[in-house]
Each structure stands twice: as C-alpha cells, then as structure tokens.
Amino acid sequence: MSKRKEQVWAGIDxxxxxxxxxxxxxxxxTLWSKKVDNDESAILSALGEILGLADKVHWAV
Structure with a gap:
C-alpha cells in the first residue's frame, strides 16, 4: 500500500x-494481516506497522 489512509480498523485475536x-x-x-508471536518485540513491531497505515486506527480485541 503506497498511500496512507485517513482511518482503518484493526482487530486482534x-x-x-x-x-x-x-x-x-x-x-x-484487508490491508494487513499477520501472525504475531507473543513476544514484546514482535508485538511492538506489529503495532508500528499498523499505526503506519493510517492517521487514525480503531482497535478491537
């Protein structure tokens, strides 16, 4: 994806x-979908990637 979105929705299982x-x-x-290891550095990396997709991220768990 080359253009940053205004808003996106992120869900975490x-x-x-x-x-x-x-x-x-x-x-x-779907803009992004990945398995994320239960490890602090992997989680922080995934959060950074997700937050980089849009100006506003709506979260659901």
Whole structure:
C-alpha cells in the first residue's frame, strides 16, 4: 500500500503462543494481516506497522 489512509480498523485475536492481527479499510478490504508471536518485540513491531497505515486506527480485541 503506497498511500496512507485517513482511518482503518484493526482487530486482534489474542492467544497464548501467538496473536493474529488484521487491518481493514472503509470498504472492508484487508490491508494487513499477520501472525504475531507473543513476544514484546514482535508485538511492538506489529503495532508500528499498523499505526503506519493510517492517521487514525480503531482497535478491537
């Protein structure tokens, strides 16, 4: 994705060993979807990638 969005929606399926996070835009198109290890550095990296997608991120767990 080359253009930063105004807003996106991020959902996280939290688990013990790993998490799954996905981000969609206003049309419901998936912009980002990844397995994230339950490790602080992996989580912080994923958060940085997600926050870089849009000016405003709406979160759901």
């Amino acid at each position: 939290a688990g013990k060993g790993h998490h799954w996070a996905a981000v969609v835009d206003e049309t419901g198109a």
